[in-house]
Amino acid sequence: xxxxxxxxxxxxxxxxxxxxxxxxxxxxxxxxxxxxxxxxxxxxxxxxxxxxxxxxxxxxxxxxxxxxxxxxxxxxxxxxxxxxxxxxxxxxxxxxxxxxxxxxxxxxxxxxxxxxxxxxxxxxxxxx
Amino acid sequence: xxxxxxxxxxxxxxxxxxxxxxxxxxxxxxxxxxxxxxxxxxxxxxxxxxxxxxxxxxxxxxxxxxxxxxxxxxxxxxxxxxxxxxxxxxxxxxxxxxxxxxxxxxxxxxxxxxxxxxxxxxxxxxxxxxxxxxxxxxxxxxxxxxxxxxxxxxxxxxxxxxxxxxxxxxxxxxxxxxxxxxxxxxxxxxxxxxxxxxxxxxxxxxxxxxxxxxxxxxxxxxxxxxxxxxxxxxxxxxxxxxxxxxxxxxxxxxxxxxxxxxxxxx
Numbered sequence: 001x002x003x004x005x006x007x008x009x010x011x012x013x014x015x016x017x018x019x020x021x022x023x024x025x026x027x028x029x030x031x032x033x034x035x036x037x038x039x040x041x042x043x044x045x046x047x048x049x050x051x052x053x054x055x056x057x058x059x060x061x062x063x064x065x066x067x068x069x070x071x072x073x074x075x076x077x078x079x080x081x082x083x084x085x086x087x088x089x090x091x092x093x094x095x096x097x098x099x100x101x102x103x104x105x106x107x108x109x110x111x112x113x114x115x116x117x118x119x120x121x122x123x124x125x126x127x128x
Numbered sequence: 129x130x131x132x133x134x135x136x137x138x139x140x141x142x143x144x145x146x147x148x149x150x151x152x153x154x155x156x157x158x159x160x161x162x163x164x165x166x167x168x169x170x171x172x173x174x175x176x177x178x179x180x181x182x183x184x185x186x187x188x189x190x191x192x193x194x195x196x197x198x199x200x201x202x203x204x205x206x207x208x209x210x211x212x213x214x215x216x217x218x219x220x221x222x223x224x225x226x227x228x229x230x231x232x233x234x235x236x237x238x239x240x241x242x243x244x245x246x247x248x249x250x251x252x253x254x255x256x257x258x259x260x261x262x263x264x265x266x267x268x269x270x271x272x273x274x275x276x277x278x279x280x281x282x283x284x285x286x287x288x289x290x291x292x293x294x295x296x297x298x299x300x301x302x303x304x305x306x307x308x309x310x311x312x313x314x315x316x317x318x319x320x321x322x323x324x325x326x327x328x329x330x331x332x333x334x335x336x337x338x339x340x341x342x343x344x345x346x347x348x349x350x351x352x353x354x355x356x357x358x359x360x361x362x363x364x365x366x367x368x369x370x371x372x373x374x375x376x377x378x379x380x381x382x383x384x385x386x387x388x389x390x391x392x393x394x
Contacts, residue, residue, distance in 0.1 A: 013286045016354055017175075017232030050158075078145040078239040080155035081172060085145045085239055101145065103155060114158055115151065125139030 022077060022084070026104055029111035030074065030086050033102070038090060040066025049113040060100060060118050068092045075099070082106065083114060096120075131198045135246050138190075147239040164339040168278065168361050169349040175233040181271065182224035183240040184264075189217035191248045191260050199253045206253065206312070209304045213261075216297045223290050230286060247330050254312040258323035261305020262376075263330030268298045269374060270340065273367030281351075281358045295370060302374035328387070335388045340364045342385055 036045050042061040049057040069090035076087040083105040090098045103115040130137070140146055153163040166176040192213035199206075225235055247259045272295040279288035313320035334340060346361040366388065371381060 013230060015230050015232055016284070019232050019234060020237075076143040076145050076236065078147075078236060080152055080239065081159050081161060081170075083155050083159060085147070087142070087145055105155075105158060115155070123136050125137050 026084050026106070026111060027074075029104055030084075030088070033104070033113065034072045034088055034090070037061060037064060037100075038067070038069045038072065040064060045113070048110065049116075050107075053113055053116055056116050057113055060116060063118075064098065068095055069098055085115075087119070129197070132249070132251060133194060134249065135242050138187075138242065138245050140240070144236055145239045146242055149241050149243040152239060152241055162339065165364075167339065167363070168274070169351060174231050174278075174353065175228075176238055177271070177275065178224060178227050178231055179233055179235070179238045180241065181268075182221060182228055182235060184244050184268070185217050185220040185224055187244040188260070188264070189214055189221060191245065191256075192217060194248060195253060195256050195260070198251075198256075202253050202312075206308055209308065213301055213304065216301070220294050220297065223294060227287060227290055243333070250326060252319070252322065254309050254319060254323040255326040257305040257312075258309045258327040259330050261301050262309065263327040263334075265298050265301045265305065266331070266371060266374065266376065267334045269295065269302065269367045269370040270364055272298060273370050274361060274365055278353075278360060281360060282353050282356055299370060299374040302371075302376070306375045328383075331384060332387055340366065340388050342366050342388070343368070345389075 033045065033048070037060075040061065042058055045061045046054045046058050069092040071092075072088055072090045074086055074088050076085075078085045080103075083103050085101060085103050087099065087101045090100075097120075099119040101117050101119055102113050104111045105114045106112075138146065157163050161170070165180060166173050170176075192210045196207050196210040196214065228234055228237075244264060247264055248256060250256055250259060272291050275291045276288050276295065279285070279291065309320070309323050313323060341363045343361070343365040346363045346365050348359040349362045351358055351360045366381070366384060368381060371384075372378075376384075
């Protein structure tokens with residue numbers, strides 16, 4: 001029976017499972033992907049994309065000036081089973097931030113980009 | 129303030145990932161799973177299902193509020209019912225966010241689907257309540273009924289009672305939808321048919337190509353939930369009793385059963 005908590009204790013029902021941490025190797029792969037975007041490594045990025053996404057990866061990577069963005073931040077993550085969405089924002093000096101979202105999934109011993117979308121400039125709740 | 133907010137202007141904090149339903153399905157297919165929402169036999173079922181419901185309750189709260197705002201000329205009693213629903217859904221969102229913590233998840237662990245909000249993209253209040261209150265909240269009756277039964281098999285009264293508490297409200301919401309769909313279309317059979325057709329589209333969408341069945345037709349699979357083994361539904365099941373309590377007629381249930389079994393054929 002679930003622990004409904006002791007009446008004299010305000011903590012109430014305790015969790016029946018623990019949170020699943022994000023895989024460290026996935027986060028490492030994501031950092032590597034962002035470093036490649038910042039460095040303009042178009043071919044390397046295309047090489048770690050599944051075929052259906054390679055063109056989109058190439059388009060986004062080619063649109064970035066190498067070195068223009070020097071740092072990044074992972075804004076959000078989410079998962080569908082064992083594939084991970086990452087929403088990332090890149091920053092540089094005297095340049096507007098660049099946001100993109102991609103999905104990483106492990107296949108054949110490496111993390112690949114399965115899906116990617118450029119979020120920069122898209123219509124959103126706070127735009128016209 | 130804008131009326132009829134489209135899907136791509138749904139406001140969310142940056143740390144939430146919104147995805148179209150077909151993209152979420154594709155992520156599942158890419159991993160060898162079915163192009164449906166998470167199914168009962170999957171390891172992630174409880175977490176992912178409760179997460180989907182939590183985000184659904186948030187969108188239902190927003191949808192009821194939007195319906196209140198988008199139709200300022202609707203009858204006062206309609207507006208009051210929508211305001212009451214906003215209050216109910218905010219309470220539901222709180223409950224499910226607590227349940228997420230209970231099962232070891234958190235808001236944002238999974239992407240939020242846009243499909244519920246996309247069902248609000250209609251400019252007739254009769255269609256809006258047909259789609260949301262009868263279609264989506266009817267689906268909620270199915271989902272909640274199944275979770276209650278799952279929790280009973282697990283021996284977990286926390287999930288069972290929390291979801292049962294919410295189901296009681298959903299039944300009321302469906303009844304409100306039926307009431308206003310008929311009242312707003314009184315004397316206008318074409319408008320009523322449009323509302324029913326809009327609802328039927330949503331029902332078909334959430335038949336998930338055969339993944340929603342009657343309880344009797346649902347294959348049983350072995351589950352192991354927190355060390356407890358038992359047989360349970362392999363599909364989402366239609367909650368007959370809850371839907372009858374919510375005011376669906378036997379005819380409407382038969383149509384739903386037939387639509388679900390037609391989806392099976394594909």
